[in-house]
Amino acid sequence: xxxxxxxxxxSFWKRMNGQKQDAxxxxxxxxxxxxxxxxxxxxxxxxxxxxxxxxxxxxxxRQGSIVGIISLAMTFVILxxxxxxxxxxxxxxxxxxxxxxxxRWQHGPSYPLEIATAIxxxxxxxxxxxxxxxxxxxxxxxxxxxxxxxxxxxxxxxxKWLSNNANVDVGFGQDVASTFAAIFRGKTITIACYAILAxxxxxxxxRTIFGRYVRAVGDNERAALxxxxxxxxxxLWVYSLSGLLAGFAGVLYAAENHQGNPxxxxxxxxxxIAAVVIGGTRLSGGKGTIAGTIIxxxxxxxxxxxxxxxNVDSNVEMMIKGGIILLAVALQKQGRxxx
Amino acid sequence: xxxxxxxxxxxxxxxxxTHALRGASFSLFxxxxxxxxxxxxxxxxxLARIIAGATSADNGKLLLEGSPxxxxxxxxxxxxxxxxxxxxxxxxxxxxxxxxxxxGNHQFSRxxxxxxxxxxxxxxxxxxxxxxxxxLTRSPRCEVRTLTTGERQLxxxxxxxxxxxxxxxMDEPTSSLFDDAVERLFKLIVELKRQGVSVVYVSHKMDEIxxxxxxxxxMRDGQTIDTRAIQxxxxxxxxxxxxxxxWQSRDRKPIELSxxxxxxxxxxxxxKLRDVSFDLRKGEVLGIAGLLGSGRSEIGSVxxxxxxxxxxxxSMHGNHLSIGSVREAQTAGIRWxxxxxxxxxxxxxxxxxENCTISDLGAxxxxxxxxxKREYNRTMELFHGLSLKAxxxxxPVSTLSGGNQQKVLLSRCLxxxxxxxxxxxxxxxxxxxxxxxxxxxxxxLASQNKGILLVSSELPELLRCCDRILVMREGAVAAELTAGxxxxxxxxxxxxxxxxxxxxxx
Numbered sequence: 001x002x003x004x005x006x007x008x009x010x011s012f013w014k015r016m017n018g019q020k021q022d023a024x025x026x027x028x029x030x031x032x033x034x035x036x037x038x039x040x041x042x043x044x045x046x047x048x049x050x051x052x053x054x055x056x057x058x059x060x061x062r063q064g065s066i067v068g069i070i071s072l073a074m075t076f077v078i079l080x081x082x083x084x085x086x087x088x089x090x091x092x093x094x095x096x097x098x099x100x101x102x103x104r105w106q107h108g109p110s111y112p113l114e115i116a117t118a119i120x121x122x123x124x125x126x127x128x129x130x131x132x133x134x135x136x137x138x139x140x141x142x143x144x145x146x147x148x149x150x151x152x153x154x155x156x157x158x159x160k161w162l163s164n165n166a167n168v169d170v171g172f173g174q175d176v177a178s179t180f181a182a183i184f185r186g187k188t189i190t191i192a193c194y195a196i197l198a199x200x201x202x203x204x205x206x207r208t209i210f211g212r213y214v215r216a217v218g219d220n221e222r223a224a225l226x227x228x229x230x231x232x233x234x235x236l237w238v239y240s241l242s243g244l245l246a247g248f249a250g251v252l253y254a255a256e257n258h259q260g261n262p263x264x265x266x267x268x269x270x271x272x273i274a275a276v277v278i279g280g281t282r283l284s285g286g287k288g289t290i291a292g293t294i295i296x297x298x299x300x301x302x303x304x305x306x307x308x309x310x311n312v313d314s315n316v317e318m319m320i321k322g323g324i325i326l327l328a329v330a331l332q333k334q335g336r337x338x339x
Numbered sequence: 340x341x342x343x344x345x346x347x348x349x350x351x352x353x354x355x356x357t358h359a360l361r362g363a364s365f366s367l368f369x370x371x372x373x374x375x376x377x378x379x380x381x382x383x384x385x386l387a388r389i390i391a392g393a394t395s396a397d398n399g400k401l402l403l404e405g406s407p408x409x410x411x412x413x414x415x416x417x418x419x420x421x422x423x424x425x426x427x428x429x430x431x432x433x434x435x436x437x438x439x440x441x442x443g444n445h446q447f448s449r450x451x452x453x454x455x456x457x458x459x460x461x462x463x464x465x466x467x468x469x470x471x472x473x474x475l476t477r478s479p480r481c482e483v484r485t486l487t488t489g490e491r492q493l494x495x496x497x498x499x500x501x502x503x504x505x506x507x508x509m510d511e512p513t514s515s516l517f518d519d520a521v522e523r524l525f526k527l528i529v530e531l532k533r534q535g536v537s538v539v540y541v542s543h544k545m546d547e548i549x550x551x552x553x554x555x556x557x558m559r560d561g562q563t564i565d566t567r568a569i570q571x572x573x574x575x576x577x578x579x580x581x582x583x584x585x586w587q588s589r590d591r592k593p594i595e596l597s598x599x600x601x602x603x604x605x606x607x608x609x610x611k612l613r614d615v616s617f618d619l620r621k622g623e624v625l626g627i628a629g630l631l632g633s634g635r636s637e638i639g640s641v642x643x644x645x646x647x648x649x650x651x652x653x654s655m656h657g658n659h660l661s662i663g664s665v666r667e668a669q670t671a672g673i674r675w676x677x678x679x680x681x682x683x684x685x686x687x688x689x690x691x692x693e694n695c696t697i698s699d700l701g702a703x704x705x706x707x708x709x710x711x712k713r714e715y716n717r718t719m720e721l722f723h724g725l726s727l728k729a730x731x732x733x734x735p736v737s738t739l740s741g742g743n744q745q746k747v748l749l750s751r752c753l754x755x756x757x758x759x760x761x762x763x764x765x766x767x768x769x770x771x772x773x774x775x776x777x778x779x780x781x782x783x784l785a786s787q788n789k790g791i792l793l794v795s796s797e798l799p800e801l802l803r804c805c806d807r808i809l810v811m812r813e814g815a816v817a818a819e820l821t822a823g824x825x826x827x828x829x830x831x832x833x834x835x836x837x838x839x840x841x842x843x844x845x
Contacts, residue, residue, distance in 0.1 A: 208707050209700045216697055219686035226643075226677050226684070227698045227751070228665040287688045 022280045026295045029328070033299055037306035050309055062187050064301035065194035066091075066256075068294070069249045071272040072201040073242040075293045078276050079205075080238050081218040081285030082144035086133060086151030087246040087272060090126045091265035093159040094250025098122040099168035099260025102177035115180045123247045129155055130243015131236060138235040148239075152269065159262035168260035184255030193252065197245065202290040214238060218285025274321070275300055278328040299324075342405060344369045344537055345390070345421075345506060350399035352385055352561075359385040360396070361561045367506065372528060372538045374548045374569075377558035378581055378831075379631060379796035380767075383541045384426075384510055386558065390539060391423030391508045392416035417445055422499035423508040428491050432484035437462035439483055440469065440498045447501070469497040473527055489520025496527065500536075507531065508539040513547060514632050525551050543581075543630055545574045545835045559583050574836065575828070582798070582827045598622065599656075601759055601790035604638075606651035611637040613815040614651070619759070619790040624781060626801035626822065627794045628830050629811030635794045636678055637814070639761040642792075643668040643675045655759065669698060674752040678763040678794075684748045685736050692718045692732040695750045702754075721750045726776055742773025749780055760784060761792045766800060778804055798827040810834050 013021065041051030050056060070087050077084045101118035133151045137144050170177040183189065205211040213234045216224045224231055249268075254260050279296030281288025303324060307317045343366040352360040360382045367373050375383045388394040389401075392410030401408055403419055410416050416423070430439050441447040441462055451461050459480070466479045473493040483491060492512060499507045513521050528538055528551055540552055548555055549569060556566040557580040564580045602619040612634050619625050629635040640646040642653070644662035653660045655671060662668045668675070677683035685694050695718045696703060703714040718732060725746045729739060736747055745765055752760050762781070766774045781804050784791055795801050801808050802822055810818040810833040818833040 207709060207711075209704055209709060210707060212693060212697065212700060212709065215689060216686050216693075219688050220682075222682060223677075223684050223686055224697075226665060226675070228669045229697070230666070286686065 023289060023291050023295075025331070026278075026280055026292050026299075029331075030295050030299050030302070033302050033306070037302050037309075040306060041309055051306065056305065056309075058187055058191065060298075060301045060305045061191045061194070063304070064297045065190045066249045066253055067268055067271045067275060067300075068194050068297040069197055069245050069252070070242075070268060071275040071293050071297055072197055072290060073238070073245040074269075074272040075276050075279070075281055075288055075290055076201070076205065076214050076238045077144070077242050078273070078281050078283060079214050079218045079285055079288050080235060081221065082137065082235070082238070083148060083273070083283075084130070084133070084239060084242045085145065085148040085269045086129065086155055087242060088265035088268035089152045089155035089159065090129050090243055090246035091250040091253060091268060092262050093129065093155050093162075094122045094126045094247040095254040095257075095264050096159045096163045096168060096260040096262050097125050098180075098251050098254050099170055099177065100162065102180055103168055103170065103260075105176075111176050111179055114176050115183075118180070119251050122251055123244060126247020126250065127240050127244040130246070131240040133243070134236040134239025137239065138232040144239075156262070163260060163262045165262065167262075170254065170258045170260070172258070181255045181258050184252060185258075190252055190256070193248070197248075198290065198294055205290050210234070210237065215286055218287075220286070271300070274325050278325060280328075296328075343367055343402075344404055346400075346402040346405075347386075347390065348400050348402075350386065350389060350401075351397045352389065352394065353397060358561050360389075363399075363558070363561065363563045365390070365556055365563060366566070367537050367539060369505075369537055370532050370535045371554065372532055372540055372552045374552040374555040375539060375541045375558060376543055376548065376555055376577060376581060378543070378798070381558040381581070382561040383558050385561075386563075387423065387508045387510050387539060387541050390506070391421050393423055414443075414445075417443075417502050417504075420503055420505035421508070422502055422504035422506070424492070424495045424499060424510065424512060426510045426512075426514055428488075428495050430483045430491055430494060433482060435462075435480050435482055436470070436475070436477065436486070436494050437466045437479035439494055440466045440479075440501050444498070444502055446503060466497065466501065469501045472500060472530075473497045474523065487520070489516050489523065492516065492520070492524060493527075500531075504536065506537045506539065508541070510541045511543075512540070513542070513544065521547075543835055545577070548577075549574070557581055574832070578828050578831045578835075581831065601655060602792075603654045603657075604651065605654075607641060607648055607653060608650040609637060609641050609646045609648055611646065611814050612641065613813075615814075615816055616651075617809055617816065617819065619792065621790060622785050622788045623807070624785050624791045624793055624805045626805030626808035627792060627811060628798065628801055628808055629817075629834050631796075633811040633834065634814035635811045636763050638792065638811075639675050639677075639763055639794070642673060642759075642761055669755065669757070672758040673761070674755055674757045674759070675761045676748055676752060676763060676765055678767070680741075680744055680748050685744060687737040688735050690733050691722075691727075691729055691736050691739065691747055694736045694747050695721065695754060698751055699754050717754070718750070721753055722746075724753075725750060725780065740770070740773070742769035742776070745769055745773065745777065746780075749777065752784075753780070757789070759790045759792075761794075763794045764796055765793070767796065774800075798830055801830070802827065 037051050038049060041049050043049055070091070074084060074087065098118050101121055102114070105114060129151065133147050136142055136147050170181045172178055205214065213229050216229060217231055217234050221231065253264055275296040276288070276293050277283060278299055279288065279292030279294070281292060300321065303321065304317065307320065345367040347363070347365045350360050350363040363382065363386055365386060375387060377383045385394065389396050392412055392415050395411065401410065408419060410419065410421070431442070434442065447465050450465060454461065463479050470479060473496050475490060475493045475497065477486060477490060483494060486494065496507070512524060516524065531538060542548060552569050554566060554568050555572065555577065557564045557577060559581060598620045600618040600620050605616045607615045615638065617625070627635045627638060637646060641648055642662070644664050644667060660671060662671065681687065686697070692714065696714055700709060703710050703717070715732070722732065727743050727746045729743065736744060739747065749765065766777055781791060781793065793801070793804055805822045808820045808822055808825065808830060809816055810820065810830055812834055820829065
């Protein structure tokens with residue numbers, strides 16, 4: 001009985017293209033980690049599994065959301081064959097800007113308008129930062145690593161300079177800043193934002209002309225040039241989007257932590273890159289999916305949660321994460337060679 | 340007759356199932372300059388690389404001074420005194436002249452064995468005699484990227500000499516040299532010969548071969564056809580040997596001379612082209628023949644705005660044409676199929692369908708969203724017409740054979756329905772069946788009154804597909820021939836010989 005099942009699975013597998021095969025593989029890996037997390041999870045006094053509690057599962061999602069949002073746009077950047085190291089600093093800049101506007105602007109028109117304006121300014125600053133990197137990369141044809149490394153350092157400096165190197169605290173009262181934090185720190189809001197953005201970026205990559213161009217540029221830039229594609233515009237856009245999403249993640253971060261923090265987001269660029277790579281996107285560009293990146297984000301989230309529930313030392317946690325990244329890449333490489 | 344210093348027999352070599360060499364044989368005497376001739380793809384470069392140990396043969400014997408040797412890689416070749424100078428000169432641009440000569444050099448390591456560190460003075464003293472010998476006047480301490488191509492060639496030769504090379508293989512050494520540098524190279528070769536060094540000279544330039552070579556071996560389709568002493572052979576005979584059997588040009592309805600010109604070049608001059616003029620009429624296939632680097636591909640580059648037109652005028656449908664980018668060219672109704680489908684044409688990881696439509700997604704989309712159903716239907720229609728075989732159009736284009744990949748690239752032109760199509764060697768490296776399919780596509784396009792420029796390395800192909808053939812030589816039009824009234828011999832004569840010689844033979 002099992003043989004026909006296996007056979008039909010094999011033929012199903014063969015009919016899928018490589019990208020779908022990769023997606024199924026990543027999903028399988030996520031399932032394995034999930035089951036492992038359930039198995040090793042401690043239980044409450046009443047015997048219920050802590051990992052599977054709704055509160056815990058939504059915590060996993062919420063904790064993954066901020067880096068998850070950054071990694072959506074990072075997928076686009078990496079697909080074009082680039083990299084964006086400046087996202088952690090842009091996040092810090094955004095937290096600082098949104099908190100500064102809300103705490104310093106004493107007599108705004110109305111709370112909603114003031115909150116909207118603050119968010120708008122933070123996103124504008126962030127998008128501009130990304131667009132600037134994109135413009136330098138596209139027009140002067142400089143390596144993205146170098147340009148965004150400069151951005152990472154310079155923008156961090158800007159965030160610290162704006163806030164005099166101190167946190168901009170957002171209170172818990174009735175003022176506009178506190179109201180902003182109360183709204184945007186909700187679990188539902190955070191998770192919903194991630195889910196909506198994930199859907200938008202999924203459609204953007206898989207259904208639009210822009211998405212095609214992004215993959216084409218990373219697959220073979222020279223061929224893309226000869227095919228008449230607007231390479232510079234594509235690059236400008238992906239880095240702008242990366243800035244925009246890092247800025248948005250910064251807004252959520254400020255609300256969640258009740259502060260604008262110029263030292264926030266250190267190392268987030270690497271976490272985002274890790275999620276993208278674990279999700280099966282090739283670092284040299286051209287191949288990858290948003291679904292993969294979401295799976296990668298969830299894998300890291302579940303893994304972290306599992307280790308923390310079991311009180312594993314946070315240093316050991318880092319070592320295990322490093323190992324997982326290598327393992328994920330090794331598995332993908334093997335799959336490619338077999339094909 | 341003395342014993343040959345090097346003898347190769349029954350050499351076979353294949354790459355991915357296609358035979359590059361079949362039973363090739365070659366012998367070389369001491370102090371001889373021996374030319375290897377043949378059309379593009381005849382196997383000259385492969386044979387040269389096997390001699391120099393840069394590629395290993397699948398089968399066959401290699402005798403060095405009568406005893407069998409196995410040359411595994413450049414280090415082995417250096418040990419036995421064989422050196423190759425590649426067409427593209429494999430020097431390190433950011434290292435100095437002296438460093439380039441000394442790097443990986445057994446002689447240098449032996450001479451300065453006791454030193455732990457490399458001293459600049461040692462480098463200078465090591466290189467000096469060889470640089471003097473080749474006549475390079477630049478300092479050994481300047482970086483190679485500051486040198487002209489001719490000077491780099493001299494560095495490469497000095498490097499070979501410093502390795503005590505007895506055999507030097509030169510792969511089309513004059514392809515990127517100017518006249519004075521060519522003269523200097525020839526003097527040097529004569530000097531090397533006097534010192535007993537043997538030179539294998541890969542070229543298809545007739546005048547050079549008759550000037551400096553002692554013997555010539557002609558290759559065709561991976562086989563060595565014959566070896567002759569240069570004084571016993573005429574250029575015409577060599578060309579006949581290179582071509583082999585004579586091909587019939589096909590019957591095609593002649594183009595009406597009155598029909599309107601789609602494209603006109605008049606006196607077009609770019610960095611690579613000199614005063615190129617021609618007309619392309621509606622429904623005409625105009626072939627462009629010429630050796631690699633003759634400017635045949637550059638006609639395409641200027642057409643799509645990759646190269647700037649410095650002088651002269653390009654007009655399309657009688658209107659002056661000024662193209663700044665590929666996109667502009669596409670809008671003007673020009674499509675270009677690049678020479679190297681893997682590096683310049685296709686996105687290998689993207690699907691077959693995506694590769695077909697990438698330049699024309701606007702036609703399948705609304706508000707930036709791709710209508711995939713419409714895209715699928717249109718591409719399926721095209722692929723049926725092209726007899727393109729694929730399990731699914733969702734598979735990456737890399738899973739297709741070379742011929743089918745080329746069809747995908749051509750399908751972009753069909754999809755766009757543009758007036759003018761420039762095909763750069765569209766049948767390179769694909770099998771016979773796929774070639775026929777591509778010829779049919781070309782015919783079909785011509786019958787739709789489009790103008791087609793077809794660059795090809797294969798003369799039979801040009802004779803079969805084209806109405807007229809433009810022969811390019813050193814960036815200029817050497818001849819404009821009618822396909823029905825010409826022969827491969829005539830084309831090759833124009834492509835390989837200096838103008839004076841052509842007149843002499845005519």
